[in-house]
Amino acid sequence: MSATIRDVAKHAGVSVATASRAMSGERGVRPENRERVLAAATELAYQPNMLAAALRGRTSHTVGMVVPSISNPFFATLVEAVEQQLRDGDRSLLLATSRYDPEVERRQIRALLDRRVDSLVLIPCERTLSRDATVDAATRVPTVQLDLRVDGDAGSSVGVDNESGMLQVVDHLLDRGARRLAFVGAAPTDSSAQERLDGYHRAVRRRGEAEGAVLLGDFSTEWGHRAAQQIVAAGSVPDAVVCGNDMIALGVLDGLAAAGLRVPAHVQVTGFDDTPYAALSRPALTTVRQPQDSIAAQVVRLLDAESAQLRNPDAAQRGGPPQRIAIAPELVVRDSTRR
Structure with a gap:
């Protein structure tokens, strides 16, 4: 259990009011008392109660x-x-x-x-x-x-709503004739990575299509480039690559271009977030805008x-x-x- 200001005051041998003034840096506290209070706070790993300070109007x-x-x-x-x-x-x-x-x-x-x-x-x-x-x-x-x-x-x-965003992406691609999809995202160590991966799976299954390759790394352009290389090396290039964010998508665009594949003529690519770079990429990136x-x-x-x-x-x-x-x-x- 966390130490309280009362614990600090008792440990330092002073009143609660004195301990509180010493911790807040107020005047009127003897130097020796302030030193004892600060030493007690350190020994007890005391953390000031910021909520109480806010309630007293010390914002x-x-x-x-x-x-x-x-x-x-x-x-x-x-x-x-x-x-x-x-x-x-x-x-x-x-x-x-x-x-x-x-x-x-x-x-x-x-x-x-x-x-x-x-x-x-x-x-x-x-x-x-x-x-x-x-x-x-x-x-x-x-x-x-x-x-x-x-x-x-x-x-x-x-x-x-990450799953809603992925649903819009998958519907958009399938409605334009794509059938073989691949997903390049981040390992689900954070909530967005997990929700976008789950959203992709649900969206594809909802349309009755095959999920295709799923490659997971991190939310970086470097990973996107490596993932594009893996996709090309596998020998069966998908109709579209759905990316977990714009940074991955920019890397995928670069990796596909290095392999001689043109977007969107050979492969369609989508991102997520609509960062400022999405509109500046070549080709400009279809993506999911977060408001x-x-x-x-x-x-x-x-x-x-x-x-x-x-x-x-x-x-x-x-x-x-x-x-x-x-x-x-x-x-x-x-x-x-x-x-």
Whole structure:
């Protein structure tokens, strides 16, 4: 069980009020008492209760956000969308990256909490290994998972309906005469990878078609290029390659071109996310657009709702279960599937 401020005060031999003032850096605390309190907090691994501080009105008007990477243009533009929503409410954003490492992610979350952010937006990098840090954060400040989420009940989340997006892609390709499909995605270590893989399987089976080759790696252009090489080396080139995101699709386009195959004349290719690069690729990429402004607006709305519940004890007692919001995506048809 986590140590409380009362435990720290008892360990340091001071009153709870003195311990609280020492931890918050307020004046009027003797230097020797402050040292004892800080030493006790370190020994007990005490983490300040940010929710209580917020209830006392000590808000920082900042929101912390942890993302796996900003080198992925989808995450970069999603950060901008969230920041714009916060700026409209006169709040600022503190950004940290986990580099797809759950341990780095845990440290970044703790660092943001130490900076006394009012709330957190998390894009968990792993479905299971990110769970403990996500659950712990949600007990300290209002926390919403964005785009990705951990397994189980770990608070509210906002993302896109990945399975709906895959259904639109598969229907689009089959309606245009494709019959032999292949799927190139990421290993299902995060929720989006799993949902897009599941969505592809269900969409193809729903139409009674063969699922074709399924190649799983990561969400990178490098993997997409290698996957295209594997597809060509297998000797039976499909009519279309369905990709788990735009970065993979860009790599597939490059790999197919290197093998002398033209898109879409020989093979159709689709992506997912509609990053800025999708429209700039040659050919321009057919993909699934995530409505990032709508997603960001829902994230901030949930954060505000949780914060309001904390300020209103009666509302907090009535607080309902965490919300899971999946926003409908839109298929954007471009040259990579136009025969």
